[in-house]
Amino acid sequence: MREKFSQDKLDRCISCGYCLPACPTYKLTGNEESSPRGRITLMRAVQADKLPAIDLLQESSFCLGCRACEPVCPAGVEYGVLLEEMRDITWQGKNRPLIIRGLFAIVDSKLGMWALGLLSPTARKRSAEKDLHLMYGCFERRLFPSVSRAVAKLAPEVSCSSDQGCCGALHAHNGELERGKEMAKALSEKLPGTILTTAGGCAAHLASVIGGERVQEFSQWWVKREIELKPILKKGQKVRVGLQDSCHLRNGMGVFAEPREILKQLGDYVEVPGSADCCGAAGSYALLQKKNSRKVVSQKIADIKALNLDYIATVNPGCTRQLVTELRRARVKTKVIHLAELVAISHNK
Amino acid sequence: MSATDLVAKLTALLGNDVVRSDAVSLQAYSRDATPMFEGLPEVIVAPRNTAEVSKIVKFAHDTKTPIIARGAGSNLCAATVPLNGGIVMSMTNMNQILEVSKSEMIAIVQPGVTNLVLDQLVEKEGLRFVPDPGSRNVSTIGGNVATSAGGLRGLKYGTTRNYILGLEAVLGTGEVIRTGGRLVKDVAGYDVTRLLVGSEGTLAVFTEITVALAPRPEASKYGVAYFEDLAAAAAAVEKIITSGILPATLEFLDNTCLVAVEDFAHLGLDTKAGALLLFGDDGDLLSIEQSVNKMAEIAKASSGCRGVTLAADVAAAEALLYARRCSLPALARLSSLSILEDISVPRKAMAEVVKRIEAIGKSNGLRIGTFGHAGDGNLHPTIVLDKDNPREVAAAEKALAEIFALPLEFGGSITGEHGVGSAKLPYLEGKIGSANMQLQRNIKRVFDPAGILNPGRIGS
Numbered sequence: 001m002r003e004k005f006s007q008d009k010l011d012r013c014i015s016c017g018y019c020l021p022a023c024p025t026y027k028l029t030g031n032e033e034s035s036p037r038g039r040i041t042l043m044r045a046v047q048a049d050k051l052p053a054i055d056l057l058q059e060s061s062f063c064l065g066c067r068a069c070e071p072v073c074p075a076g077v078e079y080g081v082l083l084e085e086m087r088d089i090t091w092q093g094k095n096r097p098l099i100i101r102g103l104f105a106i107v108d109s110k111l112g113m114w115a116l117g118l119l120s121p122t123a124r125k126r127s128a129e130k131d132l133h134l135m136y137g138c139f140e141r142r143l144f145p146s147v148s149r150a151v152a153k154l155a156p157e158v159s160c161s162s163d164q165g166c167c168g169a170l171h172a173h174n175g176e177l178e179r180g181k182e183m184a185k186a187l188s189e190k191l192p193g194t195i196l197t198t199a200g201g202c203a204a205h206l207a208s209v210i211g212g213e214r215v216q217e218f219s220q221w222w223v224k225r226e227i228e229l230k231p232i233l234k235k236g237q238k239v240r241v242g243l244q245d246s247c248h249l250r251n252g253m254g255v256f257a258e259p260r261e262i263l264k265q266l267g268d269y270v271e272v273p274g275s276a277d278c279c280g281a282a283g284s285y286a287l288l289q290k291k292n293s294r295k296v297v298s299q300k301i302a303d304i305k306a307l308n309l310d311y312i313a314t315v316n317p318g319c320t321r322q323l324v325t326e327l328r329r330a331r332v333k334t335k336v337i338h339l340a341e342l343v344a345i346s347h348n349k
Numbered sequence: 350m351s352a353t354d355l356v357a358k359l360t361a362l363l364g365n366d367v368v369r370s371d372a373v374s375l376q377a378y379s380r381d382a383t384p385m386f387e388g389l390p391e392v393i394v395a396p397r398n399t400a401e402v403s404k405i406v407k408f409a410h411d412t413k414t415p416i417i418a419r420g421a422g423s424n425l426c427a428a429t430v431p432l433n434g435g436i437v438m439s440m441t442n443m444n445q446i447l448e449v450s451k452s453e454m455i456a457i458v459q460p461g462v463t464n465l466v467l468d469q470l471v472e473k474e475g476l477r478f479v480p481d482p483g484s485r486n487v488s489t490i491g492g493n494v495a496t497s498a499g500g501l502r503g504l505k506y507g508t509t510r511n512y513i514l515g516l517e518a519v520l521g522t523g524e525v526i527r528t529g530g531r532l533v534k535d536v537a538g539y540d541v542t543r544l545l546v547g548s549e550g551t552l553a554v555f556t557e558i559t560v561a562l563a564p565r566p567e568a569s570k571y572g573v574a575y576f577e578d579l580a581a582a583a584a585a586v587e588k589i590i591t592s593g594i595l596p597a598t599l600e601f602l603d604n605t606c607l608v609a610v611e612d613f614a615h616l617g618l619d620t621k622a623g624a625l626l627l628f629g630d631d632g633d634l635l636s637i638e639q640s641v642n643k644m645a646e647i648a649k650a651s652s653g654c655r656g657v658t659l660a661a662d663v664a665a666a667e668a669l670l671y672a673r674r675c676s677l678p679a680l681a682r683l684s685s686l687s688i689l690e691d692i693s694v695p696r697k698a699m700a701e702v703v704k705r706i707e708a709i710g711k712s713n714g715l716r717i718g719t720f721g722h723a724g725d726g727n728l729h730p731t732i733v734l735d736k737d738n739p740r741e742v743a744a745a746e747k748a749l750a751e752i753f754a755l756p757l758e759f760g761g762s763i764t765g766e767h768g769v770g771s772a773k774l775p776y777l778e779g780k781i782g783s784a785n786m787q788l789q790r791n792i793k794r795v796f797d798p799a800g801i802l803n804p805g806r807i808g809s
Contacts, residue, residue: 011685011736014678015382017423017487021463030395030441030461031369032422033377045376055373072486074678 002088002177003053005043009085012077013040019069019079024278024296025062034062036069036079043086053089060086061097062292064285065173066247066278071254080252084177091175099287100174107138107166120145123152123160130157131193132216138166140199140317147198147317150344151218155225164190167197169205173283184209196221198340200246200316201283204253217249218340219258219315229265229346239267239310241342242334244300244323245276246316259315259339266346272312273303281322297322301330309334313342350412352391352434358412359392359436362404369393378419378437379430382484383772384686384736386427390417390437397442399517399525399556406554407523409436409801417803418554420461420492423484425689426770428496428549433804440491443556446470454562455514455531460491460555464498467560476562480509482766483674491555497547499766501673504590504724505597505630506563508766510546517557518545521797531559544792549768550803552796570641571598571629571666572659574648578623579603580700581653585626586723587696588647594640598629599724600673603703606680606718606731610672613679618672622655626723627673629666676720677731683716686736688745689729692756693765696726702755706730709751713744727765756780769807777807 019036020026026035033042039059045051060083067080091100106112122136122145132155136148152160167187172180188195188210196216197203203217231238241263250256256276263269280286280296304312304327312327312334314320323336350358356370370392380387396402409416415435422429431437444461451474458467464485468478481500482488488498494516499508515529529535529542545553576582582601589596602610602625611618618625628644630637641659649657660666681687694702703719706728710717721728730752734741753763753776763769763776778786786808793800793808800809 008685012682014681014687015380015384016484017382017421018484020421020487021465030439030444031374031377032439033373038377041377041380042373045379051372051376059373074675075681076678 001092002085005047005082005085005089007047009078009082010040010044010047012075013037014075015041016074018072018074022068022072024064024066024068025292028292028295033059036077039063039086040077040079040082043082046089054095056086057090057095060090061289064247064278064280064282064296066282067251068247068276068278070251080248084172087173087175088177096175097284097288100284103170103284104174104176107170113138113165116142117162121149123148125162126152126160128157128159130159132158133191133193133195134158134160135167135187135191135195135197135202136164137197137199137202137317138170144317144320144338147338147340150338150341151196151198153344154340154347158196161191167202167206168209169202170283172205180205181209188214198315198317198338200249200253200255201318204248207253212253217253217255217315219262220255222343223258223261229262229343231265232267232342232346234310240270240308241267241311241313242270242272242304242307242309243275243313244272244279244319246314246319247278247282249315250276259313262339262343263313266342267311270307270309272300272307272309274300279319279322281316281318283318286318286322293322294326297326301326301332304334305330305332311335311337311342313337313339315339350414355412355414355436356392359394359405359408362408363394363396363401367394367396367401369395378422378439381419381422381424381427381429383425383427383430383770384688386430386432386771388430388432389434390431391434393437393439395439395442399519402438402519402554402556403523403525405436405438406519406521406802410522410799413799414801415804416801418491418495418550420489420495421463421484421487423488424492424496424768424770425691426496426764426768426772428768428770428803428806430771432771438554440489447557449474449476450531451476453531454564455559456562457557457559458490460489460494460558462490464488464490464493471562472565475565477565478560479506479512479563490558490560494546494555494558495548495550496768497766499722499727501600501722502597503722503727503766504599505595510543512561513542513546513558514561515559516542516545516555518553518555520553521799521802525556526553529559547768549770549806551793551807551809552802554802566631567633568637569597569629569631569666570637570660571627571669572641572645572657573669574626574628574645574657575619575622575655576624576626576651577653577655579703581651582624582626582723583696583700585648585651585654588651589628589644590696590724592643592647594630594644596628596640596644596724597631598627599722600627600720601625601723602673602676602720603707603718605716606676606720609679609683609718610676613682614671614675616668616672619655625672627669673720676718677729680718680731680733683733684735686734688732688734688749690731690749690752691727691729691764691767692752692761693725693727694756694759694761696724698759698761699723699726699728702728702759702761705755706752709748713748715741715744715748717748725765726761771806774806
């Protein structure tokens with residue numbers, strides 16, 4: 001548990017306010033305290049003992065952590081890190097949400113991870129020659145085991161090992177920054193060489209701890225293979241397909257051209273308005289802040305509906321879950337599918 | 350009145366949705382984009398319409414409570430820091446574009462609309478909202494009007510004040526007035542519109558703004574020239590303008606900025622040069638081709654020129670513009686605090702003034718980079734210092750006073766486009782004279798008899 005923020009990271013902010021228009025919670029409220037600049041002003045006040053740290057609790061929970069403020073920041077403020085520190089400071093003891101305590105308990109134990117994998121038909125264990133390991137993710141293996149199967153099918157050179165823990169992104173984003181880093185390191189020892197992941201959030205966390213050169217997110221990795229893909233057809237027509245960016249993949253790692261490049265081969269690609277904006281899943285946010293999460297996603301659901309898409313591709317399991325839930329609620333027929341599975345559909349034909 | 354009373358009464362008047370007073374909200378509104386100025390307000394209100402604004406101001410008037418109208422809080426002169434406590438009135442909920450008339454080339458907006466949002470909307474009609482302050486993606490039209498914000502196109506197109514046709518505004522008594530309107534020609538009465546532009550929230554609060562739009566130029570073209578020193582660049586600028594060209598863009602960076610930008614953005618700039626001059630124009634393809642080529646020729650033929658390059662395509666032009674736009678953040682990365690200043694001098698004196706700024710940096714042991722608008726003589730000396738180093742902080746204060754003395758010596762102004770706010774108020778009378786200062790105080794009293802609107806700033 002930490003008590004203070006990294007001063008050099010706070011000092012980077014010049015309070016210009018360029019981040020305001022990019023921030024989903026500022027867009028919702030118009031309130032300065034719910035903007036990245038405003039939150040940094042609050043962090044500075046805590047740092048200078050003008051405000052008790054506990055006062056940060058509400059804003060540290062309201063913030064999605066999408067990091068849309070980072071690419072637009074002229075001063076290069078690492079807001080994502082500051083948010084992790086803010087939660088590290090405030091989400092302690094009784095202030096740690098019960099759901100988070102529960103999730104930690106599951107992925108922190110061998111038994112929990114085993115249970116997550118139980119009856120989840122993920123990719124079969126296999127050892128390939130290449131130093132390339134597929135990461136299953138903790139909740140992705142439970143919720144969407146077909147994603148890892150799709151990748152295993154697409155690439156015989158990928159090794160799949162069942163003995164792998166959580167990457168620690170969950171911890172780092174929810175008030176256990178140091179533990180989150182340790183877990184990433186531990187995972188990197190279990191999976192030597194390059195780690196291939198189908199979750200944008202995990203990719204960004206792993207890259208920030210063990211270095212970007214050891215981490216490949218699926219779309220990054222696939223485009224380098226330069227395999228031509230056949231378009232997916234429906235009634236003789238190319239399918240209409242859109243994308244939901246993963247915030248951390250886009251804003252943290254700068255990866256957004258790659259999934260689009262793939263989708264343009266797979267079908268008739270349509271850029272959904274606001275595809276780069278957070279869908280409101282935001283890791284645990286959809287569980288902790290249901291109402292706000294729904295407010296954030298509502299325009300997106302309307303946009304997807306209006307475009308009459310066959311598929312909306314995702315590159316992160318949280319986004320998949322959020323869009324499946326919300327599109328179903330709105331009775332929209334568009335199918336939500338991970339990019340890797342869509343590639344597998346094309347590849348099998 | 351106690352803060353608790355204030356909050357209770359405002360809540361009774363307006364309802365819970367509009368009033369906030371928790372410690373976190375108050376802290377968030379305790380500053381704007383100006384470093385080293387801070388003050389806690391007692392309450393935040395966020396009105397949704399003119400009637401609510403009028404009610405709030407009347408309440409402030411009746412109770413003699415200081416009130417500051419605030420847009421995005423991106424100003425750089427501490428014009429919206431609540432140094433006297435009181436009410437901060439956030440205008441960001443009033444963010445509707447009420448009308449765009451293509452045939453009249455006007456738009457009517459609420460004050461909380463951001464500059465870029467308006468420009469993007471009118472672009473669909475082939476029009477442009479011309480004022481382009483550096484903060485345009487975040488700053489509001491209300492804030493732009495309150496500070497008469499400038500930008501990169503000042504020489505050719507003027508600043509915000511040239512584009513405001515009419516206002517609906519709430520006086521310090523709560524009364525609502527209308528000034529000007531949609532007409533190009535209208536000389537009925539004193540030009541109160543023009544008086545309110547740049548009044549920094551001390552005379553009235555804007556609730557509706559009628560702006561003039563312009564046709565969107567077909568294209569733009571840019572080039573860059575390097576010089577041995579700024580004097581050589583300034584001489585080239587003089588030749589360009591006297592040759593009969595009125596370019597949209599003439600920006601410069603001194604060597605300190607140039608090196609900082611190159612270290613930060615790796616654009617392949619000539620870091621050995623004493624000055625970089627970015628030039629460009631907008632208009633129809635043929636005429637900008639001519640004017641930009643001619644500017645390049647003039648620059649090349651000027652003494653002390655190290656080289657000229659024209660941007661071959663949009664990407665190259667963007668890279669050049671980026672070099673200028675990232676000057677401040679690039680400098681800011683050098684240390685923990687950067688103070689961005691804003692003085693304006695006659696173009697002829699520009700090179701000499703920049704030299705003097707360099708000397709001020711040296712004699713005070715400070716790093717100062719200067720960039721700015723070479724076409725209109727608007728300079729942005731930026732002091733980079735360690736905020737935890739008392740020697741540097743004291744040196745910066747001394748250097749600032751010396752810098753503000755320069756425009757007075759050379760017939761310039763203590764602020765070109767950022768405003769007076771609290772940061773420059775001590776220097777205002779020196780610039781405008783005591784009789785004019787007294788007049789400003791008298792004007793303030795007419796608009797705001799109780800002295801509640803942004804107290805402690807211009808004319809208070």
